[in-house]
Each structure stands twice: as structure tokens, then as C-alpha cells.
Amino acid sequence: MATSLRYGGDSKAxxxxxxxxxxxxxxxxxxxxxxxxxxxxxxxxxxxxxxHFYPDLCFSLNFIPLG
Numbered sequence: 734m735a736t737s738l739r740y741g742g743d744s745k746a747x748x749x750x751x752x753x754x755x756x757x758x759x760x761x762x763x764x765x766x767x768x769x770x771x772x773x774x775x776x777x778x779x780x781x782x783x784x785h786f787y788p789d790l791c792f793s794l795n796f797i798p799l800g
Contacts, residue, residue, distance in 0.1 A: 737750045739768075746770055746772030748770050749768065749771065750778075757783075760787070763784075
């Protein structure tokens with residue numbers, strides 16, 4: 734998990750930001766991230782994203798002639 738502390742100049746509050754990538758299989762993972770505002774005590778940002786990569790397609794695109 735990657736975490737960081739951010740200080741917002743406009744809100745004068747410390748925000749804790751976290752990001753995690755969880756593997757589901759060799760080509761798919763779940764990426765979740767969020768931010769907690771310490772002034773209010775509630776999440777100010779939440780996101781979950783399911784990402785899938787197609788390695789065969791990426792490999793074949795490397796050999797397309799350009800021009």
C-alpha cells in the first residue's frame with residue numbers, strides 16, 4: 734500500500750491518501766484509492782477500478798509499420 738500525507742493550503746487540513754493494487758489474476762488487478770480529510774474525519778475521495786491488460790495485443794502492436 735502506498736500512502737502519503739498532503740496538506741491542503743485552502744482547507745488548512747491534513748489529508749491521508751492511500752492507494753493499493755490487489756492482483757486478481759496474472760493480467761487483472763483491482764486498484765483502490767482514497768483520501769481521508771482529518772479536519773472533517775470523513776473520506777473526501779474514494780475510487781475502485783478493475784484493470785485488465787491484454788499482453789498479446791500489446792505485443793502485436795509493437796510490430797506495426799509506421800509509414
